Amino acid sequence: MRLILILFLLFTSLFASKEVLLLHSYHKGYKWSDDISSEIEKRFKNEKDIDLTTIYMDTKHVASPLYLNKLAQLYKEQFSTRDFDIIIASDNNAFEFAIRYHEYLFKDLPVLFCGINNFDRAFLGENNMKNYMSGVVEQVDLEKNFELISKIHPNLEKLLIINDKSKTGLAVKRDLRPVIEKYSQKFKIEYVDNLDIDNLKKKVINLDKTKSALLFVLLFKDKTGKFFTYKQSFKKVREVSQVPIYGLWDFYLDYGMVGGLLTSAKAQGEAVANMTIQVLNGKDVKTIPIIEKSPNRYIFDYKELDRFDINIDKILEDYEVINEPHGFFRKYTKLVVVTLIIIAILLIMVFSMKANIQRRMRVEKDLQNRIKFDKVLLDTLPNPIYYKNKDGKFLGCNKAFSELLNIPKKDVVGKTAKDFFAADIAARNETVDRKLLHSLGTDTSEVTLHLADNQMRHIIIKKAVYLNNDSSIGGIVCIMDDITERIQQKQFLIQQGKLAEMGDMVAAIAHQWNEPLVELSAQVQDIQTSFILNELKDSQVQEFVNDSMVQIKYMSQTLSDFRNFLKPSTKKVFFSIKQSFEEIFEIIGKQIFYSNINMRVNYNYKEDDLIIFGYxxxxxxxxxxxxxxxxxxxxxxxxxxxxxxTINVEESEKYNIIEIIDDGGNIDSNIIDKIFEPYFTTKKRGTGFGLYMAKVIIEDKMKGHITAQNRDKNVVFTIKLPKKEAKNENSTIRR
Incomplete structure (x- = not known):
């Protein structure tokens, strides 16, 4: 039972939906967050049974400790009925929030992060998160972008850097210091993060358009506290700028940024989605290495390159360009594609029609051959087979069916079961057919047919519904299996088994008769002595007759029990287990006693008697x-x-149970699994029938179970007989 439960839990766990929580630091509509979500959703779309829940912390607008604490309380209530399998934390605020409230909100759950600036591996160890976290670092490559700008503009005199004081902005500012110090010797660098938008625009307007460039980092809130979307702030700067603008993130592309070595939100989302699938497939999160080298790419906008006459080919070999103009084909892509598709469709239609005609000709020929083959195949099979439509009319049969009923095959078509079988069998046949046509399932049953030549055949009938090409119900196919010889053979083996027991039975009868014969002998001698001495009285004669009849009736009953045992049972009846044991003990009880065996029978059930149904x-x-x-x-x-x-007789909810236990020594563990096999015996003169026929009788004929096992120093044979058998039949109880 435990194994079944474990397998069930494993089975359900394999097919249950996986719950993933994506926790964004920022708000919906923020391009960086939206691109990460888009890539994660795209990757999960190809996977089955992943449910993604996305939550936005909105920390671009508010990120105070009080706010974060209230968020944690809200999420505790919000997630109280959810059972997440993994958490994805996007950007630093969500990353730090997941660590701080891991025990409170996400106890023992794995966490994957992405978009993390200034990542320090030691931070995980300090917060006991090494075993729960992995992810993708967002690492803007400032030095390579400075190097790129200096190569594109070798005569550059001033670089203006625009940033804000968000958590990400401050992280970039820390990384900028050594780079600014290095490149300030080549050109003047001005860092701005404390101006309002109007003053910032004035500063941009005053840049020398031939000897200046601009590095736009972030601007979501200016000095006055005014918030901007990523597009709003960049567009305000772009509309007044006369110098090329470079950046660090790809979401500013296509809004007037030249480009650079850009951190890609899509690459971050793709990487963390792949890690998530690994964890959901059973991989331990702590074994997944952290991707500390951010997947950055050189990307440029062709329009801005052309505007400032910048040639990237001389500087880089591997890069991407967006908005690049195309030739006629790309200019009129839709028209060309539609035209090609139409031509391709027409060609496909022509060729497919030709191929279809040829295929139909081949199919018709193959179908004719298949019909001939199926006819021969059906007639070759030894099992009687017939098939009929959903109205119950026979459509055909094989040779074996026509021979079974001694009817020509052509005379079967159009008939019904009533034309071939007895009324009760035909009625049962129709009932089964109606159920099958409703359930579209299969059915197996056993019937006894009385044929025209007075033969009685035991048949197993297997039925199944077949469908037409349009999936409508065609009818029912029936395969018949004649098991008459098998039943007769099993009955013969049972009788053989009984005969094999006759030696012990005769010995038991000899023990039974020994005492009454001694008693009769003594009485005869006593009568003879009285007769010789002329002391014989009528009362002595009557007493002799009475005593002798008691002994003779006892011996006669023993023979009757022996004769009944040899007689095969023809049908199932209800009978008493207790009475069965008592009749057995009448035959072999004394033999067991004289064998120095202490036999004890325990009847452990609530009723007065335990009734079973069988042979x-x-x-x-x-x-x-x-x-x-x-x-x-x-x-x-x-x-x-x-x-x-020791014999124990008891009952459970479903079974009547009999245990026969002896302490005469265990069965060899090498053969205990073979003792129920036919012809297997360890006796010199054994037949190997006894236990095999016991298994046949209990399991095949009475639908129960019989097992043998060694228990300590005892051998235990257990018989289980189902109670339901007794409830489904109507019969008298033999007591």
Whole structure:
């Protein structure tokens, strides 16, 4: 049961949806955040069963400790009914928030980050997050951008750097200091992060358009506290600028920025999405290395390159250009593509029509061959087969079916089950067909047919619904399996098993008769003595007759029990387990007693008696076989020790259970799995039928289970018989 539960939990866990929380530092509409979300959603779209929830912290507008604490309380309430598998933290504020409130909000959950500036691996260790975190670092390459600007503009005299005082802006400012110090020897560098937008525009307007350039970092809030979207602030600067503008992030492209070595939000999103899928597929987050080299790319806007007459080919070999003009084909791409598609479609239609005609000709020929083959195949099969439409009329059959019913195949078509089978079988046939046509399933049943030549055949019928090409119901196919010989063979084997037990039975009868014969002998001698001495009285004669009849009836009953045991059961009946044991003990009880075996029967159930449903004599054969096996094993030990044979009879919710336990020594573990196989025996003169037929009777004929096991120093045979069998049949109980 535990194994089934574990497999069930494993199965459900494999197919359950994975819950992913994407926690953005900023707000929806911020290009950087939107691009990260877009790439993550695109990557997850190709995966099944991933549910993505996106939350925006809006820390571009407010990021006070009080606000973050209230956010944590809100999320605690919001996520109380959610069961996330992994957290994605986008940018520094979300990263630090996930670390600070990991125990409170995301206890034991793995966290992947992206877009992190000034990343310090030691920070994870200090906050005990090494085992829970990995991700992608956002590392703007300031020095390479400075190098690029100096190469593009070798006569540059001034570089104006525009930034703000956001968390990201301050992180970039720290990284700028050594770079500014290095390049300030080549040209003048002015860093601005404390002007309002109007003064900033004036400063840009005053730049020398031939000897100046501008590096636009970030501007989401100016000195006055006024907020801007990423487009608004850049456009205000771009509309007054007469000098080329370079940047660090790709979301300013296509708004008037020349370009640079840009940090890509899409690359960040793609990388963290791939890491997320690895974790959801079972990989431990701590084994996924942190990508500390940001996936940056050289990207430029052709319009701005052309505006300032900049040639990148002389400086870089590997770069991308957007908004590059194209020739006629690209200028009229839609028209060309539509035209080519139309031509291709027409060509495909022509060729497909030609191929379809040829294919249909081949299919028709193949179909004719297949019909002939199927006809031969059906007639070759030994199983009777017929098929009929959904109205119950026969459409055809194979040779075996026509021979079974002794009817020509052509006479089967158009008939119904009522024309071939008895009324009760035909009615049951129609009921099964209606259920199958409704459920579109299969059915297996067993019937006994009385044929015209007075033969009785036991048949297993297997039915299934077949569909037409348009998925409508065509009808039902039926395959019949004649199991008459198999049933007869099993019955023969059962009788053989009984005969194999006859030696022990005869010995048991000899024990049973020994005492009454001694008693009769003594009474005869007593009568003879009285007669010789002329002391014989009428009362003595009557007493002799009465006592003799008691012994004779006892011996006669023993023979009757023996005869009943040999007689095969023809049908299932209700009978008492207790009575079955008592009848067995009448035959072999004394033999067990004289074998120095202490036998004890425990009836552990609430009712007065425990009734089972099955083949009574065959069931008693199983009990006799198991008890005799235990007795013979103990006798073979040839010791004077006292051995025990314990029989427990009890019931559970679904089964009536019988345990036969002896302490005569364990079965060899190498053969215990083979003892129920036919012809397997460890006795010199054994047949190998006994336990095999016990398994056939209990499992095949009575739908139960029989097992053997070693328990400590005991051997335990367990028989389980289902209760439901007794509830589904109507029969009298033999007591």
């Amino acid at each position: 009574e004599n065959e069931f008693k054969q199983v009990l006799l076989n198991l008890i005799n096996n235990a007795k013979n094993k103990i006798i073979d030990k040839n010791t004077n020790d006292k051995y025990n044979l």
